[in-house]
Amino acid sequence: MTFANRDWLSADCAHVLHPWANVAALGAEAPMMLVEAEGVRVKDSQGNTYLDAIGGMWCMTVGYGRHELADAMQKQALRLPYYTPFGAMANEPAAELAARLAALAPGDLKRVHFTTCGSTAVESALRFAHYYFGATGRPAKKHIVSRVDAYHGSTYLAASVSGKQWDRTCFHYEDTFVHLLQSPNVLARPPGMSVERFCDRLVDAFERLIARVGAENIACFIAEPILASGGVIVPPDGYHQRMLEVCRRHDVLYISDEVVTGIGRLGHYFASEARFGIVPDMIVSAKGLTSGYQPLGAVLISERLLAEISGPRAYGHGVFTHGFTYSGHPVACAVALANLDLMEREGVCAHVREVGPYFQARLAELRDFPVVRDIRGDHLMACIECRTPDGSGDLDEAIRIAGRIDAFCQAKGLLVRPYENLCILSPPLIVSRADIDAICEILRAALETESSRAFA
Structure with missing residues (x-):
């Protein structure tokens, strides 16, 4: 079969189902x-x-x-294009990138779990929270707290903790252990209410939810520092610091979703501490990590958490049964390293x-x-x-x-x-x-x- 001189617009209309496609006009709208x-x-x-x-x-x-990124891609593909990341198998670009990210990350977020994109990175962070509490003898702590207007991805759990109602259609979403707090959009505050009082109200709502559900049942709070697809919503000053304080008091993990805000978009490699003054338990990264040249995501995890579930404290047979075929893909990681080199040099x-x-x-x-x-x-x-x-x-x-x-x-x-x-x-x-x-x-x-x- 030959496809020479093919009308690729027609081929797209006939054969591609795009993310967020308008199926009411499927095949009729030329992209x-x-x-x-x-x-x-x-x-x-x-x-x-x-x-x-x-x-x-x-x-x-x-x-x-950028030829530097394309050259890194080609060089690594010719040297080692892929090998399984499972178990005790490793590759040099993934190891180097993990060390590089650990050096850039705030606090003790020194352990990196690689994924394929932002959605799978969010999924992995949430599942790690479940694994962590299960491995430390608290399996009831599985509830997840997110926010209205949040967007965290389109895999099952990531979509379930996303709070954009317009995106919710015919799919099934987890609702037995997912809770959505009010959006921190200051435009939504009642008339006459100050931004400071609105922030108080948001934090109080989190406290009330914890009291209602029970801290013994809540695993984590996940938040974008700035809600991106939800409308570039910038929370009130001090909001993230106060929400982290609530998490610390109730033994709830704080996951900072920096898929968008990280890798330079706010002027820092990670915005959680540099821009918002917090060191969360996990940071999720993707998108700018490779400048879009290759698909790659990552979860940066606190060493404190890993210390509690590894070595002699490991659960059962000691295997962390989660990951992906393309976790730590050597070509993607090589591109991310070249991207970070360029960002630093320029x-x-x-x-x-x-x-x-x-x-x-x-x-x-x-x-x-x-x-x-x-x-x-x-x-x-x-x-x-x-x-x-x-x-x-x-x-x-x-x-x-x-x-x-x-x-x-x-x-x-x-x-x-x-x-x-x-x-x-x-x-x-x-x-x-x-x-x-x-x-x-x-x-x-x-x-x-x-x-x-x-x-x-």
Whole structure:
């Protein structure tokens, strides 16, 4: 069978089921076929070039077309493309990367469990929490606490602890031991309530849930430092520190999901301590770890926890019966090492700390358009939340508004991510001030056009 000169757009429509596909239009909507990329720009099969303001999907750090990453990929694939990671089998890139991440991580998070992506890393962190309490004689501690608006992935447990109701459709979700706290979105606080009092209310709600369920039954609390896909929601100051204090008092593990906020997006390799002042029991990482060049995820685990379940304290036959065929894949780990080398050599985190405030300031200039309900973010992650003309909160109409803004931007050579009524932005970490200006000027034109149309 030959596929020479095949119409790949038609092939995609006929044969590919995309993540989050609109099955109501399955096979009828032609996707954008991307064929090339360089720096912060991508090109489609029609020859159009776009400034990628979503960084692939939060994951682009050092930019497209980096020969250093491709060379690392090729070199490792020719030397050792794969071998089983199970049991006592190891490979050099995975060992080196684990040591590198342990050196970058806060506190005693020195043990690394590799996975294939963010979803499987979250799944692994949650399962480790269950294993830990089972191995220490407390198997009843299996309940998991998460939050409304959280997104942690699409595997079974990861999807179950995600709190975005719009994403919940015909799948089954675990609801017997998963609990969702209120979103820390300050826009959702009651009229007249201060942000400080709202934070008190959020922490009190956690305490009340623990009292109701019983600390003896709760394994962990999982939280993104900034809720990413849920709308780039930045919790009130001090929120994470206070939630960690509650966890410590009740022997509940704190899992920080840094799939998005880690590896430079907030200007640090890990934001938990550097940005939010906490050292959790586990940190979940993925996306920017390889700059999207290879699939890879990781869970960084406290040595304190491992000490309690290893050696003479090990449970039963002593085997940690969890992992994946591609855990610690040598090619993926080699790419991650090359990515970290590039980030260090080019000062990417320092660059983000320098241009991030500029990005947020330029976006803030767009707040006054009638179609804008809110603009929020931190460094190189941001969100424009759209509202309806009548202020009714009609989500379907707000989604259509965000979709039209996205279409306008795309026609002008800018890719933003429409998600519900949100326009999400997460450009590659090498984005320049000139690129930021271009992003904001196209967005300005889009918001002006939509405001004139919707609010006429």
